[in-house]
Amino acid sequence: MESIFTLEGQVALVTGGARGIGEAVVYAFSVAGARVIISDIDMEKAGELEREMTEQGYLCEAIYTDVSDSESFDKAIEYVIEKFGKLDILVNNTGVLIDHFITDISDEEWERVTGINYNGIFYGCRAAIRHMRERRKGCIINMASMGGKMAFALPGVHYCSTKAAMISMTRHLTVQESSNGIKINAVAPGTTLTDMVAGRGPEKLKSIAERVPLKRLGKPEEIAAAVLFLASSASSYIAGETIDLNGGLYMN
């Protein structure tokens, strides 16, 4: 029996692929047989991961992308299509989290967070959909967050509201693009053990874990497994959905 999660022969681009959940997604997709483009602004980390993956025999390539710049995003996607002939899967994973109260958020910080978390998703979806519509085939997965659904005092309002917007964009694009053969879904992780939350310190992380019914925080590979589920034909009848991966801390 063929694996239900196979991505054999597919081309995927994972933004923010160099570290954290993105790195786990790069592994999940590579092991599933896809050619994976590690898109990141940090070319040093992306290059390191490219070498690590290539040495293991996987088809990976690092590419510079500033997701908050539409030209940069367009170029990255054009490059992939030109070089590999197609883009089957886009994972809009790049995100920035800042734990600031509203009065501590400068205009510049607001612009930066919304530029990456919100504009970046729009630029990515637009560029990918232009191509996927022509092929009448494609899959997009957006990395949302529990913060986009549940009121939680710690993260900044810029982070949470951009994640909520992403969930809305996922639903709306589904209604518009499903008939063009494009499958669009999202995942909403709770607090996941990556560099992104390490700055909160062990005490704060422990107190969050205690509130989770499963009594622990999420692991990057668990989020990546859900992304693979959504990227594969295992989820062929799932559309506009946001998978909650939060150990039960928030039940929709």
Next chain:
Amino acid sequence: MDYRTYFQEMHTPFLKGKAAIVTGGDGEIGIATAKAMLELGADVVLSAEQESAGIAFLQERLNDHGSSRLVLYRETLSSEETAKRLIMTAVEQFGHLSILVNNFDCCDESFITESDSVQWDTVFDSSVKIAYYLSKFAADEFIKNRYGKIVSVTSFFGKSGQIATGVSYAASKSAMFGFSKMLAKQLGEYGVTVNSVAVGLMDSQKKLVEDNLHLLPQKRGARPEEIAIPIVYLSSKFSDYITGYCMDVNGGLYLD
């Protein structure tokens, strides 16, 4: 974490060593779920009252493999005792229980003024109440093992009033959401996850699909395996951080 090993396992028969109970074996979702789980290595007790081509296929397939990984439970699930016997069948046959799939489909399409309380009770007794009994007895096993997966199959009819059906059916499907969430909360600390799958329209519901094509972005209903595989995912270790969640598998019919 060794990502490579973790993700490689996703492409193996990753339910090997797991024992599952699947109810609703007289319907296409139950059959497809049992089939997918057997293919992925699980031992399965399938609750089915009738003979069917689907069950014959599963039996033949297993005979080919010369194993007895499929047990059929033929009693009607109508009481606490029958539910308990189903749980015990799995425990006795396979030595343990790891997965419970609550899958019932007792439909009522009547208009409220034409409905009656007997029908209401029949719908609730044969679905919500049996799910309660089965989950209760399965929880004993799961708590003991500090591992377990409960997946309940419910419906978009429990969430949305877009397409008309009977109120008892909609209410019983809706009840499963609250049931699953509270069970997830109660069992979380034991490493047990509890989730549900809200199914949209099935391809086999030809008239419903035809009448509501304008609501279906993919212009079709679901095939049974398109429901079964998400159930398998939520029954696997790869969804260990998902609990209290309802997965909409409806092709974009209803997006909440």
